[in-house]
Amino acid sequence: MDSEQLEKYSSAITLSDMEVFVFPELTFSLVLADIMSPIIWQWRDADCFKKLEGKSTYRKLLRLRQFIMDEFEFNLDLETWGLTTKQKEFERFKDILSPREIAASNALFGYEGDKYYFDVDIRKHFGLDKYDSDVIPYWKTETVEAMNAFRFKHGYKTGAGECVSLSSLYAAAAFIVCGVPLKDIYMVLTPLHSQNFIDIEEGILTNNRRLITKTMWFNGTEISSKAQRALRNEKVTIVAHPSGYIHCLYKDAIIDKAAYQYFTKQLSSYLSADLTIENFASFLRCYPKYQQYFQICRNCHNQPQYLKAEVLFHYEHGSDNKIGCKSQEKLLADVSDEDFLPFPLADRIRCDQLEEFIRTEKPDVRTVAGKAAFIKFVGPFVPDAQKIVEDLADFLHVEAELPPLNRNFVPSEPIEISVDWDRQQIIDYLMDKCRRNTTVDLAFYTYRDMENCDWRPFIKAALERSPVSIEMVKSLPIEKIYKMLEVMDNNSIYDGKRLAQPDELANYQTGDGLEKTFFLANVIRQRDPQQDIEMIVDKNNVVLKEKRQYEFTSKKDLKKHISISAEGAIEISDL
Secondary structure: OOHHHHHHHHHHHHOEHHHHHHOOHHHHHHHHHHHHOHHHHHHOOOHHHHOOOOOOHHHHHHHHHHHHHHHEEEOOOOOOOOEEEHHHHHHHOOOOOOHHHHHHHOHHHOOOOOHHHHHHOHHHHOOHHHOOOOEEEOOEOOOHHHHHHHHHOOOOOOEEEOHHHHHHHHHHHHHHOOOOOHHHEEEEEEOOEEEEEEOOOOOEEEEOOEEEEHHHHOOOOHHHHHHHHHHHHOEOOEEEEOOEEEEOOOOEEEOOHHHHHHHHHHHHHHOEOOOOHHHHHHHHHHOHHHHHHEEEEEEEOOEEEEEEHHHHHHHHOOOOOOOOOOOHHHHHHOOOHHHOEOOOOOOOEEHHHHHHHHHHHOOOOOOHHHHHHHHHHHOOOOOOHHHHHHHHHHHHEOOOEOOOOOOEEOOOOOOOOOOOOOHHHHHHHHHHHOOOOHHHHHHHHHOOEOOOOOOHHHHHHHHHOOHHHHHHOOOOOHHHHHHHHHHOEOOOOOOOOEOOOHHHHHHHOEOOHHHHHHHHHHHHHHHOOOOOEEEEEEOOEEEEEOOOEEEEEOOOOOEEEEEEOOOOOEEEEOO
């Protein structure tokens, strides 16, 4: 590997927010690593999923949503994976992207695209104001093993993960557990968020632990408004797919052009809705300031009764029945008789007349003519009719700022794995493809396959990007750290011949002897950079040599001789 390849492949181990942004192949590499993991395959044996055999994909996805909500927290703790600095990251990637390009597209480096976070001060919002302005969190993306292992971390009762981890988990689980073909899953990353667009029915977005259907997107609730924030306010930096990726800054797009065009069409359809009385009710739910201009009319024993819109919306809180849809009559039945009036309010629009207007005129409020028709109808009652129609048009149509189509689409070999294959078939297929597809090759490094991968990227990541382990033992002498590691639980969070990084040991307080050796080597290297380090990995026995010798017991059954010079050169040979 040359220096850039080594940087990329070591980034597949640590998967920081910055690394994924610079090397977009890593986005889908994590999905493939999670698909290869045995953990999600075990979920298929759970009773809650077995009961859904033969049911629709949508039903399975709904059950998956509840499973993920029960089993995983959304974690945005700044110090879970330690801190770095803007300058350090700029220096790492200066030959790939300029600081100006990075700052314009990455949330922690100056990006101000989301007006919400700009208004609240992003550094203060995320708790960064207690640090020097150059300090930023690593915000590493977790594999499913690391997400599961949060159960071992103090203060957590379940697994956890940040947004990229959760979107990758959703993509892998949708494929394994729900039978969604990979080609129907598009990962959509913005500077502050990551979600998936799943192409079934009218489309579904995963949003951290939740699923958002098109109906939910337009229901006007606070949860939906939060789910919309990224696509409404931020530009999309990466779209990743089994056929490749497209990046907001790179001229070459390694994604099938037809697949990307299809995605843009499907997403645009998902983000747009026709004006109906149900969608207008959702609009009023989202914009309560306009409720004062509307009233509800109902027939009670052949006599009309009238109700202020804001009163009915008040009754809607905590009710399963909603305004503007079939359950509205049930909601009206819950309203106190004292709230109804026997006469219409002269200064308010009757919603039954509005519904008739929408049904017969079908105004498209995205067009000049449609806006004019709507303004004419509401103008006598709403003081700023122009403003309400602009807000309504904005509510019904979101224009996602996607990477443009005027890119150089480079043909690549797509990843084509079937939902009917078992785990071993998939691993065999990916193993065969890894030398012809960089995303697949990187996936084995993310998967931590130490039997088949070059060890240098893993070692580089362990010795350069493990600040949590350094901080945890900063007050302890080496001998005490060694004793601490000896008594630490000796089980790895990764099965087989796969390895955890030092900071995973630090966070979860468990690790195989070989993993403990890398932990200790990292500390020694940080404290005494001029010290040569030698590691002898001989199946069950692992020896670390520097000024003195340290021994650990491993279950990983690996064999390697590793030398790390004072200059940082890593030499690896087989025993």
